[in-house]
Amino acid sequence: MDKNMKDPFNHSVAHCALASDKPLVLIGLMGVGKTTVGRRLAKKLDLPFVDADEEIEKAADLSIAEIFDRFGEDYFRDGERRVIARLMEEQKQVIATGGGAFMNEETRALILSNAVAIWLDADIDILVKRVARRDTRPLLKDGDPETILRNLAKTRNPIYAQAQLHITGNDSPHEITVNRIIEALGA
């Protein structure tokens, strides 16, 4: 077969999943655009959008910073797992997760067995600039955000890599990243 021709038998996992009822779950580091890109992706695919961080805040009636302060990270991660388990049972939708959700083994297993995981990625120096605009992220409070993000990337990237799709957004406008995701999904 001509190598420039699209192989008609090479249906990607993601393509099958787009046609299926599986939710599309965005994972990746803080500031990479899971919420903002996720919202636009949902709009373009005419799907509902939900942000797991916001769902946790609603369920606890507290901000994420308050949950961390009052109850600690383990409590937050357990709430996050429960919220994501519930979202996996709902209609097909686009779900933006918090940056650490996929690090929890049970949460990761839930996502990988029920959804299409999309790892949204960008260079750390871009993330550093973005997160500086808002100081609501508890994990970035105690130290230099760049060092923290670089260390998180080192430990998390090999785990994010288990996602079915890996999309690099960097500084492209949101719309371009959305289109890249849709293209990778085979829509």
Ligand SMILES: Nc1ncnc2c1ncn2[C@@H]1O[C@H](COP(=O)(O)OP(=O)(O)OP(=O)(O)O)[C@@H](O)[C@H]1O
């Ligand atoms: N492609 C982009 N170009 C320019 N700015 C962007 C892009 N993606 C995200 N941003 C900006 O970066 C900031 C962080 O984005 P967003 O809140 O969507 O990240 P997130 O991945 O949901 O982070 P968190 O894990 O903390 O929830 C926002 O101000 C958003 O507008």
Ligand SMILES: O=C(O)C1=C[C@@H](O)[C@@H](O)[C@H](O)C1
């Ligand atoms: O990367 C993380 O661990 C986090 C990211 C945010 O979305 C929030 O879920 C919280 O601040 C923790």
Ligand SMILES: [Mg+2]
């Ligand atoms: Mg977010």
